[in-house]
Amino acid sequence: MVKNILLVGVGGQGTLLASKLLTTGLMEAGYDVKMNEIHGMSQRGGSVSSHVRYGEKVFSPVIDRGAADILVSFEEMEALRWLEYLKPEGKVVVNKFRSNPVSMLTGDTKYPENILDLITSKADAIILDACQIAEKLGNSRVMNIVLLGALIEVIGINSIDWEGLIEKHVKYDFVDINIKAFKAGRNQV
Amino acid sequence: MKRLMTGNEAIARGAWEYGICFASAYPGTPSTEILENIALYNKDIYSEWAPNEKVALESAIGASIAGVRSLSAMKHVGVNVAADPLFTFAYTGVNSGMVLISADDPGMHSSQNEQDNRNYAAFAKIAMFEPSDSQECKDMVGEALKISEDFDIPALIRITTRISHSKGIVVCEDERLEMPNKPYIKKMEKYVAVPAHSRKLRINLEDRQKRLAEYSETTSMNSIEWENRGIGVIASGIVYQYAREALGDGASYLKLGFTHPLPMKKIRDFASKVDKLWVIEEGDPYLENQIKAAGIICSGRDTFSGIGELSAGEIGLKIAGNSCEVLSSDTSKVVPRPPAFCAGCPHRGFFYQLGKMKNLMITGDIGCYALAFNKPFNAIDTVICMGASISTGHGAQKAFEIKGEDRRVVAVLGDSTFFHTGINSLLNIVYNNSKTITCILDNRITGMTGHQENPGSGYNLRGEPASAVNIEEVCRSLGVKNIQTINPNDLKKVKETLKWAMELDEPVVIITRWPCVLKKFSQEDKTEFGNIFSKYHVDIEACTACKACLKAGCPAISLSKDSKKVEIAQASCTGCGVCAQICPAEAIFREEI
Numbered sequence: 001m002v003k004n005i006l007l008v009g010v011g012g013q014g015t016l017l018a019s020k021l022l023t024t025g026l027m028e029a030g031y032d033v034k035m036n037e038i039h040g041m042s043q044r045g046g047s048v049s050s051h052v053r054y055g056e057k058v059f060s061p062v063i064d065r066g067a068a069d070i071l072v073s074f075e076e077m078e079a080l081r082w083l084e085y086l087k088p089e090g091k092v093v094v095n096k097f098r099s100n101p102v103s104m105l106t107g108d109t110k111y112p113e114n115i116l117d118l119i120t121s122k123a124d125a126i127i128l129d130a131c132q133i134a135e136k137l138g139n140s141r142v143m144n145i146v147l148l149g150a151l152i153e154v155i156g157i158n159s160i161d162w163e164g165l166i167e168k169h170v171k172y173d174f175v176d177i178n179i180k181a182f183k184a185g186r187n188q189v
Numbered sequence: 190m191k192r193l194m195t196g197n198e199a200i201a202r203g204a205w206e207y208g209i210c211f212a213s214a215y216p217g218t219p220s221t222e223i224l225e226n227i228a229l230y231n232k233d234i235y236s237e238w239a240p241n242e243k244v245a246l247e248s249a250i251g252a253s254i255a256g257v258r259s260l261s262a263m264k265h266v267g268v269n270v271a272a273d274p275l276f277t278f279a280y281t282g283v284n285s286g287m288v289l290i291s292a293d294d295p296g297m298h299s300s301q302n303e304q305d306n307r308n309y310a311a312f313a314k315i316a317m318f319e320p321s322d323s324q325e326c327k328d329m330v331g332e333a334l335k336i337s338e339d340f341d342i343p344a345l346i347r348i349t350t351r352i353s354h355s356k357g358i359v360v361c362e363d364e365r366l367e368m369p370n371k372p373y374i375k376k377m378e379k380y381v382a383v384p385a386h387s388r389k390l391r392i393n394l395e396d397r398q399k400r401l402a403e404y405s406e407t408t409s410m411n412s413i414e415w416e417n418r419g420i421g422v423i424a425s426g427i428v429y430q431y432a433r434e435a436l437g438d439g440a441s442y443l444k445l446g447f448t449h450p451l452p453m454k455k456i457r458d459f460a461s462k463v464d465k466l467w468v469i470e471e472g473d474p475y476l477e478n479q480i481k482a483a484g485i486i487c488s489g490r491d492t493f494s495g496i497g498e499l500s501a502g503e504i505g506l507k508i509a510g511n512s513c514e515v516l517s518s519d520t521s522k523v524v525p526r527p528p529a530f531c532a533g534c535p536h537r538g539f540f541y542q543l544g545k546m547k548n549l550m551i552t553g554d555i556g557c558y559a560l561a562f563n564k565p566f567n568a569i570d571t572v573i574c575m576g577a578s579i580s581t582g583h584g585a586q587k588a589f590e591i592k593g594e595d596r597r598v599v600a601v602l603g604d605s606t607f608f609h610t611g612i613n614s615l616l617n618i619v620y621n622n623s624k625t626i627t628c629i630l631d632n633r634i635t636g637m638t639g640h641q642e643n644p645g646s647g648y649n650l651r652g653e654p655a656s657a658v659n660i661e662e663v664c665r666s667l668g669v670k671n672i673q674t675i676n677p678n679d680l681k682k683v684k685e686t687l688k689w690a691m692e693l694d695e696p697v698v699i700i701t702r703w704p705c706v707l708k709k710f711s712q713e714d715k716t717e718f719g720n721i722f723s724k725y726h727v728d729i730e731a732c733t734a735c736k737a738c739l740k741a742g743c744p745a746i747s748l749s750k751d752s753k754k755v756e757i758a759q760a761s762c763t764g765c766g767v768c769a770q771i772c773p774a775e776a777i778f779r780e781e782i
Contacts, residue, residue, distance in 0.1 A: 061322075077523055
């Protein structure tokens with residue numbers, strides 16, 4: 001059985017590191033793993049996505065509409081944009097965080113209302129304020145690892161030494177806060 | 190050793206493992222990371238950025254003829270630029286193996302067009318490989334080099350965005366294959382492509398094609414997986430993975446990894462053993478047309494349009510009728526996130542002023558500045574291809590003169606694009622006395638593709654100091670007499686300089702010189718520009734909420750819901766000061782540090 005995990009967000013939110021840790025852990029646990037990311041415009045505030053697929057044998061690196069077992073959205077509106085990629089019985093993890101596209105800054109468009117209610121009414125949703133949790137730990141940038149922690153708890157693979165992986169892949173000075181963020185995320189689920 | 194690698198990383202790994210000594214490229218999504226990763230093996234591989242793809246390919250050709258294994262990588266449209274040497278190199282053939290990587294972009298994630306560069310292999314009569322995952326990307330570099338040498342032909346490895354940017358598990362070797370360098374032997378009848386020689390090479394090329402076709406029949410790159418014989422699928426590259434995903438054991442597969450020339454006997458044999466044959470392709474019906482021309486009945490383009498990308502879902506639905514339930518949700522209120530100029534982008538001030546000028550046609554180019562077509566600037570009229578801004582601008586200006594229309598043309602391109610193919614167009618401006626206003630937005634780096642060094646940046650791909658070309662001197666030496674170099678963040682200066690240029694009736698160049706705020710600053714940048722970073726604040730009392738500053742389209746500036754006044758996100762602001770110059774109430778001020 002191949003599992004599909006879709007991580008979505010806005011350029012600069014750290015989806016790349018989260019998916020790198022996730023895929024490395026899955027590979028080391030013996031799974032076949034494929035991941036797809038669309039690069040190019042991410043630094044300029046674009047919508048970004050990482051498709052992660054793992055199982056005994058994986059063919060396509062891309063998750064189709066209606067095929068994601070878990071959707072992790074680093075931003076509220078992105079969760080709605082990608083919701084149709086989730087299996088109807090899938091789980092969605094949403095970060096209670098908003099990022100405004102330029103058209104909203106200039107007042108040409110408005111941020112949609114009641115997104116979280118809408119998502120909760122459609123799918124099995126876990127909503128957390130990863131940004132606030134990260135800020136309390138002392139650095140809002142570890143928001144991505146809080147979300148990774150929540151995701152790992154949802155996946156439920158306990159045979160992988162995730163904290164050891166964080167130690168290996170994060171700069172020495174930031175290991176402690178990232179491990180705290182990871183644990184805090186796990187506790188949210 | 191097992192590693193998770195993108196296709197681009199795996200190609201770079203293959204370049205190292207299989208003894209490539211020379212690599213050259215011009216950056217272009219989705220191909221850029223190939224050379225960036227090859228540069229990490231700089232002890233064993235000499236690598237460099239070329240000013241354009243033609244130069245990159247010609248350099249790799251030279252290295253091959255001189256006797257080392259070489260590689261050149263580019264995006265699909267780059268091969269158009271490099272097509273001239275490619276076609277003749279097929280005639281002369283190689284000395285050491287040469288591999289050209291073409292990274293196509295179906296779906297146009299980061300490109301101005303879709304084009305199926307598999308056509309180039311048939312057109313230029315060269316060998317072609319199509320890997321379907323990262324492992325194959327690495328392995329096929331080795332096989333392509335071998336074939337290039339055995340058959341005396343350049344080899345094309347054609348990938349697509351999903352191959353370039355997807356990660357998969359790759360088994361890496363710990364040792365590099367050390368190829369003995371080949372001696373260079375002068376062979377005029379082989380390497381001097383004058384008509385007398387080329388006529389012979391032309392015949393020889395056909396012979397090499399025939400031998401390659403035999404290889405195509407026997408290579409393990411073209412393999413059959415027998416499952417259900419009710420449906421037979423022929424596919425190459427990423428599409429094989431989509432089909433395998435969608436149809437599983439419900440079909441048999443002829444997976445093609447070597448796709449020029451095609452193994453037509455193998456295809457015919459496979460076709461005869463399945464009930465219904467599907468040829469599934471993104472892009473052009475490259476395989477299907479050849480298969481049909483061989484008299485084999487199949488389906489493909491009648492069902493799959495070839496526009497944009499395919500997916501496993503679409504294949505499963507159209508061939509096997511597999512549909513899956515999708516969560517319906519109202520996404521009509523979901524706002525798009527088009528890419529925009531970053532906070533502090535040096536293009537902002539320039540386009541803020543240019544966009545306000547009337548009776549212009551602004552010819553754009555390939556790079557971040559193409560985003561200025563968007564609101565609030567609306568300041569780009571055309572984008573065609575690399576370097577086209579100056580020459581399309583020239584033609585347009587002459588046309589307006591022919592029509593008696595009083596409209597000025599402003600051509601806009603970046604530093605790297607100017608070096609790529611802008612210089613020859615500027616030469617044309619001078620030679621044919623064009624009053625097109627050429628604006629070179631020099632942000633000291635190749636921005637859009639993720640900050641690659643270029644001939645003007647003072648460093649090379651390997652991070653070593655390099656001669657930095659002076660754009661002003663280049664323009665002057667081409668014969669441009671009117672040149673001004675300005676700071677694009679100085680709105681008054683931008684306006685004055687544009688006005689100065691409009692009053693001239695002869696070739697004129699405006700160079701804006703200010704670094705991309707996302708680039709890694711070199712010592713020379715720090716010396717020239719000082720510490721450019723600071724923060725700006727809004728005096729809430731003074732702000733009249735006139736929203737004039739929002740016209741700068743800066744992602745750091747927004748209207749506060751609470752105060753109904755403008756606020757500047759301190760985490761994003763880099764201190765370019767464009768908004769403060771726009772504010773009529775003088776309510777935006779610089780933080781004194």
